[in-house]
Amino acid sequence: MPQPRGFRFFDLPAELRADILEQLVLVPQDVPVHARAETSTESPPAALLDLFLACTQMYQEASAIFYARNRFLVNLGSRRMFSDITAEGQLFSPEGLDARRRVRALRLRLRRLSGDFEKVIAPIVSDMILCGSLRSLEIGILTQSSGLKANTSCRSSYGRGLEADSLVTTSPFQTLLRLLADPDLEEAGLWVAQIHWSVWCPFHETYDGNHSCLASLRREGIEQVSVDWEKIVRELGDVNIIARKR
Template sequence: MKMAPANVFRFFDLPPELRAAILSHVLVSEYSIILHNSTLFTLPLSSLSSFLNVFLVSMQMYQEASPIFYSQNRFTLNAQSHRLPMHLTRRGGFLSDEGQGARRRIRCLTLHLTRVGGEFERVLGPALSDMVLCGNLRDLRLRLIPPSWRGANRMADFDMVQRPPFQALLRLLADPYLERVELLAWKVHLTVFCPFHRTGNPLIKPNAESVDDQGLAIVRNGPDWVKLDWKSMVEMFGMGQPIMTIGERTY
């Protein structure tokens, strides 16, 4: 029987719980991981090894490492541009058919969104709903960025909350399979959101919010991100959309 060299470390001889602890140390970051496509992510500069190299060691390594990577990291999806970036929607991209298997494995996601428009209703919303219903997505943080047209002498669109794309967003927020939902707006935001952050927010001082000539509210001397009461928003604007937990759901 051929003996292994003395300087070879047999990783899979370790107990499973110790292997999991080591892989968590290598693959789990305290920072959010930026999504580019189904196989390319941006890891923090402090990470000295690529998760992809770990996945390619062997099939057993992939089977043990990938659940840790996808379930214990927080991923960030940037949809701030007027249209979804091509690298997300093209073949092999995170929002493509080929990326479905990877995105369904993600448990914690932060979405940066500027425009709740047609592409959200047609592409992004259905992909996120699929990640919840058919995948592992349970923790969703949504950050609403200031409108991209600010400064172009255009007024705010307050009717958007009644339109299909925004209604799709409300349905997503109220999905009973989501265990944690957080909705935040930037300190410059549409005044339609103001009633949902003014009550019970000790970080915002009285009279700290003003409205500019374009109909945008601005919070001064306060936090950059303002937490919104999304449940109240669903109850006010959602067209018959109930807020339920799994135990309350009936068929």
């Protein structure tokens, strides 16, 4: 009796293989990029790693779909996360270059616009756009309750001019605007959490002229609010333009 022949995946036409791999590697939610296993609650399934390690061709075909068609979430909410994500073998490390250049959609979470963001993260993201496939970038600013004046303060103490200018003329802030304004991006979005520095207020949705927007955001149950970063660029985006206006 003839032995039943094994099923050979790579005998299938490429389009069929892609259809099958899509079922395996595409996920509807963001793929969280966690550098440390102990902080990970929703790591990509181990089955995915098994699939990538099956053979070189499988890795090439499956990972091409995985990186190009999923949306990746990098949380840089604390300083430790900056060093985690750039540690050896991680997505933002030198070893991660080929993988991250294949990412098409990236969501970044930040708390502060720091020197680490400017000097470490922004050049990597820029490279992902210029030399890679990144076309969709969304940056979210997590709760900011210290540092500059938060949107919890009362109207009488509102000093937008000074605050806004002092923030937007900083180099990390200009770097943020330059990233979002990169002409090679097809989608660029910015939002701030419910509690945010009041400098964002004139530029975010639902702003009604009252800089202490916290109460109304809470009332509406809005956890994060979209910021019109293009308006910021137009009004405050370039240090030289600001200087010329004065």
